[in-house]
Amino acid sequence: MSAVESNLLLAHCTVLDARVVDGADPVPDAAVWVRGDRIAAVGPYAQVAAQAQAAGAVREVDLDGAYLTPGLVNMHTHLSLSLPGTGGDDVKTMGPHDLAYYMADGARRTLHCGVTTVRCVAEKDHADFALRRAIAAGRVQGPRILTAGRALVCTGGHGHESSDTLECDGPVGFRRGVRSQIKAGADLIKVMISGGIAGEHERINTPQLFTDELAAVLETAHAWGRKVTAHAGPAEIIGAAVELGLDCVEHGYQLTPQVVTRMAERGTALVPTLLVTRCKEFFDELGVPEWMQCRSLGAGPRHLESFAMAVDAGVEVLLGSDMPPFWHFEGTNATVRELECMSERIGPARALHAGTRGPVRWLGVEEDRGTVEVGKLADLIAMDEDPLTATSAFRGVRWVMKGGRIARDDRTEAA
Known part of the structure; x- marks a missing residue:
């Protein structure tokens, strides 16, 4: 270097x-x-x-x-992603040293794709903080990292099987969870408020936090000057979270006109991650089981409709791949392929904004980049x-x- x-x-x-x-x-x-x-x-x-x-x-x-x-900004990054299946199992069984090298290689590949900033939204064992320090010190090539640390989930909630989440229960437990991630160095907080496509014993529309638990997350994070983004699928759960002051929605598989209108009014952004419901080749490569593939791909048409609703309502939409940013997919990398999917609805100029200036404004770093x-x-x-x-x-x-x-x-x- x-x-x-x-x-x-x-x-x-x-x-x-x-x-x-x-x-x-x-x-x-x-x-x-x-x-x-x-x-x-x-x-x-x-x-x-x-x-x-x-x-x-x-x-x-x-x-x-x-x-x-x-440079592009990828707002939904997992450098230690481990989906159900043989590929994910290989990552889950890595020791801390192997995981560090694996994530460092992903960071280098991400930068070489033209992604100069990432927002990590759940990484294993706080390895993201060590990687961020190594990149800042010039020991490793990689993008600038802003991270949520471990995502907060209820006991048995979405993603609980992996060390990139932290199980919490009750308002006190979730307040403690927020503070623990901020103590570790988190720039934002990620919370799982519904089921998703990767949880075998849940549905996309399974509610996972009570109102007082989510309110505790938002109040505590905002008091410490941190924004909160939520893994969320169904309109009813997202709508309630928006009214409580949620800053960003990840996925938004099942939105409605009423909910996207409120998101636009309250300034709640959307990172749609369109690839996750149209990536069979990626799933096959990782040996993802049939139950997850069916749930994911089956959600695709409704997912696209939700994205279109959000765009039409004036919601700020931001680039985020969910797939590792550098992953080779459909002739390019996942970051560019996601941006192409977004561009089909918003056009090239808005896509450029969604991949650069829009994300840095949400992250609060617009004085330095974008x-x-x-x-x-x-x-x-x-x-x-x-x-x-x-x-x-x-x-x-x-x-x-x-x-x-x-x-x-x-x-x-x-x-």
Whole structure:
């Protein structure tokens, strides 16, 4: 891994920004001056080059007419995912050392896909905190990590079989659960409030928390300045959670017009994870049992309808794959394939927003990332096709920078 370059001029590119949905125009024949780990200038090539050269020696990196965008943000990540089946069993039986290497390899692959920030929403044994420290220290390549630590579940609730969840009961138990994750370093809290597609002894619409338990989670997390996201499927359960102040819904398999209207009014975001109900090849690869495949794939049509309702109601929809971000799937990686599925409904410009600026605003880190602006961290990716014409352009990501470090350059690797 190379050291941070102190003075780089990223030349001959078209700069695209998630602010296009607000009317910002792409900048053709542009340059971005990166000094240290941040963007020092962006604009027409001649103007930025003169500014950079006047400040001292600068090394030019010719991007050969590529389209340059902010790095992608995946808001539903499990680097230690272990679904039912033989593939998941292999991960569950890993010792702590094997798990650390496994997750570090996933983090490197994730970054190379063009994902420069992830939101982890349930990882095993708090290994995510060690991985975050290793990445920050430069010992491991990977994206910036914001994490919920272990997800909170009721006794026997969704995901209880794995060490990426923490069983709690009653308001006092859930308050303690929230505080334990914050003590470990959690940036947000994840809670399972309904059944899902991966629980053999539950249904998608099985309620799993009482009102006083969820209220305790929300009150405690918000008092500590942490947002709460919830694994949730059915409209009735989601609607009640939204009224209590839930910040984000994961999946939302069975929404209704009434519930999405309230989500939009109250600012509750949706990470739809569309791939999880249309990924038979992935399930077959991992040996996922038939009962789970039937439940997942059977939920697909209703899932898409729910997503469409949310979009039409004005709910903020954000990119999140649930599948490991780097996983090769249908000719690309899971992150890009999820974004393509979203784009079919929201279009390429909104998809760019959903994969960059929207997530960082929810995460509260918009001062540092999500757009190509002066002062922002130099988390940037480049591709040869225009992602405002087709989201599939992200399949061609060939150059990745995170914080002034060039993490991937296909031209250099080919040479």
